[in-house]
Amino acid sequence: MNKNLITKESLYRGMSFYKGTLDNFISDLYSYNNTSFDSPNIVVTPNPEMIVAMSRSDRFSKVLQSVNYRLVDGFGLWFFLKYLWREKFLYRICGSDLFAEILNKNDKDGFKIYLLGASEGVAAKIAEMYPNSNIVGFDAPIYSEDEGLNDVICQKIVNSEADLLFVAFGAPKQEYWMWDNKDKLDGVKFMFGVGGAFDYVAGEVSRAPAVMRKYVGLEWLYRLIKNPLLRCKRIWNAVVVFPFIFMNDLYKKYFN
Secondary structure (H helix, E strand, O other): HHHHHHHOOOOOOOOOEEEEEOHHHHHHHHOOOOOOOOOOEEEEEEOHHHHHHHHHHHHHHHHHHHOOOEEOOOOOHHHHHHHHHOOOOOOOOOOOHHHHHHHHHHOOOOOOOEEEEEOOOHHHHHHOOOOOOEEEEOOOOOOOOHHHHHHHHHHHHHOOOEEEEEEOOOOHHHHHHHHHHHHHHHOOOOOEEEOOOHHEEEEEEEOOOOOHHHHOHHHHHHHHHHHHHHHHHHHHHHHHHHHHHHHHHHHHHHHH
């Protein structure tokens, strides 16, 4: 990919970030349509909750620091990095938007796509909704670290000859799964951890209005109102714990 878009002068918690737009990333991705790799490139989409998880887990930190590409997903993380950490030309790329854009752009001459995760029937619904997107397989297993089970899943993906693998187990499970199984996925060029993207694209879960998502960073409020019991802990981490962690990191950057 364009090195000007994936390198930067400084790091945040040992991570570099892709610095182009969604269109830049899509263009870079398709430039590799006819390229082979020794192992899949892993793409993750960090958000504030994932930064909180990093602060509590050395294992998760190592995975996020070691993958190939990091796209800034969460509004809060993007805002803090761009305006407080002073990362110029940093754009927000939501995993759900990336997933939807690839489905809309891809065709029978493009990448072969495999969908892994979400609830039973969701990936199948997406395959029906996008019959021309070259989806060659899908599976909805429960996340497991059982090596035998994952060997079977990986073999199904390899047999499908998939180029792109979208994994929707939710963080940090999807990141762990991709990292632990990357050497079993011969032929896969890129795999993406996309969280709840399958549910959004399939219409199983509604997204906040565009103005709340893109311009004022209040998607968390929409989610809290829609499902307060499910979202309460995640929202607390995103809007309370994450700013505390980030400001502490910022203090260390400038005063230590």
